[in-house]
Amino acid sequence: MSKVSYITPDGSDVVVENAEGNLMKIAVDNQVDGIDGDCGGVCSCATCHIKIDAAWTEKVGPASETENDLLELEDDVDESSRLGCQVEMTEALDGLVVHVVGR
Numbered sequence: 764m765s766k767v768s769y770i771t772p773d774g775s776d777v778v779v780e781n782a783e784g785n786l787m788k789i790a791v792d793n794q795v796d797g798i799d800g801d802c803g804g805v806c807s808c809a810t811c812h813i814k815i816d817a818a819w820t821e822k823v824g825p826a827s828e829t830e831n832d833l834l835e836l837e838d839d840v841d842e843s844s845r846l847g848c849q850v851e852m853t854e855a856l857d858g859l860v861v862h863v864v865g866r
């Protein structure tokens with residue numbers, strides 16, 4: 764099973780073992796501060812903005828066009844930015860580290 768770490772803006776590290784589903788849902792289910800998932804994961808709110816740790820960006824892959832359109836409206840966006848609801852946790856991502864942007 765896969766493990767994911769969320770580094771929150773205050774520097775806390777929330778580790779979720781046996782993570783399944785997308786990175787927004789996993790965060791909400793585990794009370795990770797700074798990820799709200801207001802739209803329920805349909806790529807229309809950007810309250811799930813995260814940054815993929817540099818060591819993982821290649822494995823996770825780039826954002827889709829729809830995702831980028833929404834991210835462009837956000838502050839503090841860079842090439843590691845993704846919407847958590849659009850990143851599905853897989854066995855290949857076991858050990859993944861993401862940074863919560865928060866609002």
Ligand code: FES
Binds near residue numbers: 800802804809847849
């Ligand atoms: S939860 Fe709304 S865009 Fe991800």
